Amino acid sequence: MSNTYDVVVIGGGPAGYVAAIRAAQNGLKAACIDAWKNYDGTYAFGGTCLNAGCIPSKALLESSELYHRTQGEFAQHGIQLEGVSFDLGTMQSRKAGITRQLTSGIEALFKSNGVTGLKGHGRFLGNGKVEFTAHGGQPEVLESKTVVLASGSSPVELKQVPFDGEHIVDSWGALEFDGVPPRLGIVGGGVIGLELGSVWRRLGSQVTVLEAMPDFLAVADRAVAKEAQRHFKKLGLDIRLGARVQGAEKTPDGIKLAYEDAKGPQSIDVDRVVVAVGRRPYTDDLFGPEAGVKMDERGFIVVDHECRTNVPNVWAVGDCVRGPMLAHKASEEGVMVADLIAGKYGEVNYNVIPSVIYTAPEIAWVGQTEEQVKAAGVAYKTGSFGFAANGRAKALEAAMGFVKIISAEEDDEILGVHIVGPMAGELIGEAVLAMEFSASTEDIQRTIHSHPSLSEVVHEASLAVDKRALHGINRK
Ligand code: FAD
Ligand code: NAD
Numbered sequence: 242m243s244n245t246y247d248v249v250v251i252g253g254g255p256a257g258y259v260a261a262i263r264a265a266q267n268g269l270k271a272a273c274i275d276a277w278k279n280y281d282g283t284y285a286f287g288g289t290c291l292n293a294g295c296i297p298s299k300a301l302l303e304s305s306e307l308y309h310r311t312q313g314e315f316a317q318h319g320i321q322l323e324g325v326s327f328d329l330g331t332m333q334s335r336k337a338g339i340t341r342q343l344t345s346g347i348e349a350l351f352k353s354n355g356v357t358g359l360k361g362h363g364r365f366l367g368n369g370k371v372e373f374t375a376h377g378g379q380p381e382v383l384e385s386k387t388v389v390l391a392s393g394s395s396p397v398e399l400k401q402v403p404f405d406g407e408h409i410v411d412s413w414g415a416l417e418f419d420g421v422p423p424r425l426g427i428v429g430g431g432v433i434g435l436e437l438g439s440v441w442r443r444l445g446s447q448v449t450v451l452e453a454m455p456d457f458l459a460v461a462d463r464a465v466a467k468e469a470q471r472h473f474k475k476l477g478l479d480i481r482l483g484a485r486v487q488g489a490e491k492t493p494d495g496i497k498l499a500y501e502d503a504k505g506p507q508s509i510d511v512d513r514v515v516v517a518v519g520r521r522p523y524t525d526d527l528f529g530p531e532a533g534v535k536m537d538e539r540g541f542i543v544v545d546h547e548c549r550t551n552v553p554n555v556w557a558v559g560d561c562v563r564g565p566m567l568a569h570k571a572s573e574e575g576v577m578v579a580d581l582i583a584g585k586y587g588e589v590n591y592n593v594i595p596s597v598i599y600t601a602p603e604i605a606w607v608g609q610t611e612e613q614v615k616a617a618g619v620a621y622k623t624g625s626f627g628f629a630a631n632g633r634a635k636a637l638e639a640a641m642g643f644v645k646i647i648s649a650e651e652d653d654e655i656l657g658v659h660i661v662g663p664m665a666g667e668l669i670g671e672a673v674l675a676m677e678f679s680a681s682t683e684d685i686q687r688t689i690h691s692h693p694s695l696s697e698v699v700h701e702a703s704l705a706v707d708k709r710a711l712h713g714i715n716r717k
Contacts, residue, residue: 302439394523
């Protein structure tokens with residue numbers, strides 16, 4: 242095997258493996274180096290997303306939601322269930338099976354596209370040179386015309402609540418629990434806190450979420466956050482806002498988590514703690530002394546809008562660069578860079594990156610919140626429509642939440658779409674496509690939506706923007 246490439250990608254997560262595949266599709270000789278090691282000692286491509294993030298969390302969210310629905314919803318359908326129980330071991334092995342299928346799928350994709358997959362550590366040395374050390378092997382030097390850095394991110398550790406791998410864990414640890422913790426403390430009420438809090442609550446844990454910010458889900462549109470908070474409360478998540486964690490103490494009974502809120506010092510006793518207070522770019526041992534790649538003060542690799550670093554022919558994509566830490570953003574940057582390297586057109590529209598929280602109800606949005614539009618001083622109009630009057634949502638026993646659309650007063654262009662409700666993560670696709678094409682509210686109004694479907698709520702919300710909803714009251 243020749244050690245000379247057109248593109249060497251360091252990192253095999255959604256940013257890196259996609260960049261390598263697209264580079265090969267573009268006729269370039271590409272290699273992808275990845276160091277990921279699973280708890281069971283196996284090495285796998287796919288990075289955080291496939292091995293310890295998006296995919297395993299969604300597998301457990303689905304299993305736990307199905308179980309939860311047996312605890313009341315089936316009776317609504319007239320289906321009597323007795324003695325329903327679950328086997329966590331089976332849930333966990335189903336999850337591991339899905340992950341394995343998808344990560345080995347990447348190897349198959351590499352093979353069919355002609356990408357050289359290299360399992361081991363990569364280090365950019367500078368001057369088109371990358372050091373590759375296979376697991377258990379000796380370092381060798383690869384030469385490449387271009388290098389793509391896609392080293393991802395790692396969980397932020399709180400010094401006052403350090404991980405111990407057993408009682409105090411990160412999100413990966415919380416996806417691997419082999420028993421349901423009777424009392425679970427979660428530090429951080431963001432995306433991970435809400436998704437994993439939902440999983441373990443549905444399976445029986447008493448879950449307390451300690452969130453430092455005074456507002457619930459501060460990144461979301463306020464109306465959506467308020468509606469979602471109501472449903473999380475109904476599920477039994479005990480979400481404490483403005484709670485600043487001070488420390489964790491091991492007790493004979495578990496862990497005492499001390500925190501401070503507006504009322505003063507407080508504490509909770511729990512069996513296990515998940516710390517989910519964000520992630521930071523991971524670039525440990527990524528560079529040799531001559532690399533010369535510029536980093537910012539928060540540890541992100543500095544890139545321009547097309548993901549070029551300061552070093553010619555070196556690019557960086559995904560969680561290790563600015564922007565939301567999302568798998569689809571990472572992959573689209575990988576595609577853009579691989580196309581630009583091949584001399585083709587490439588672009589990422591950072592204004593229309595969807596966000597989805599896979600709780601029940603799901604939360605999804607794209608574009609600006611009403612608060613952001615207001616702060617920007619743009620004249621706008623909004624329309625909201627609930628799932629309560631939607632036939633499909635009622636049939637699904639999921640008639641909760643709403644769709645909210647924000648459009649510019651001046652030319653009707655859609656500025657933001659916010660959904661809390663059933664299948665919000667799927668419904669948001671229509672809004673993303675509409676915004677990608679700079680659609681107006683009228684474009685959605687004039688688009689036929691199938692009946693009965695959840696998407697009719699998006700249609701009605703677009704009509705509500707102009708106070709013309711057909712199946713609801715239009716408040717002037
Ligand atoms: P990563 O996926 O982190 O991949 C980087 C890879 O590079 C890793 O395999 C790492 O081992 C490897 N690497 C690093 N340095 C080197 C080196 N020097 N040599 C060789 N290899 C190296 N996002 C979503 O969009 N939707 C979701 O539903 C979602 N759910 C999530 C749930 C959880 C619990 C977590 C933690 C994250 C979730 N995310 C989700 C975020 C998503 O996982 C990340 O945004 C995404 O994985 C970023 O992709 P990446 O390729 O940039 O980095
Ligand atoms: P996050 O940024 O979503 O939430 C972290 C939360 O912790 C914030 O609400 C923050 O205010 C709070 N916090 C920070 N310091 C704290 C402290 N000392 N005490 C209490 N609370 C504190 O981060 P996350 O939930 O860890 O997720 C990390 C990344 O992974 C996110 O960027 C997210 O995009 C990605 N992710 C995405 C999905 C998805 O797309 N469905 C799912 C999981 C993770």
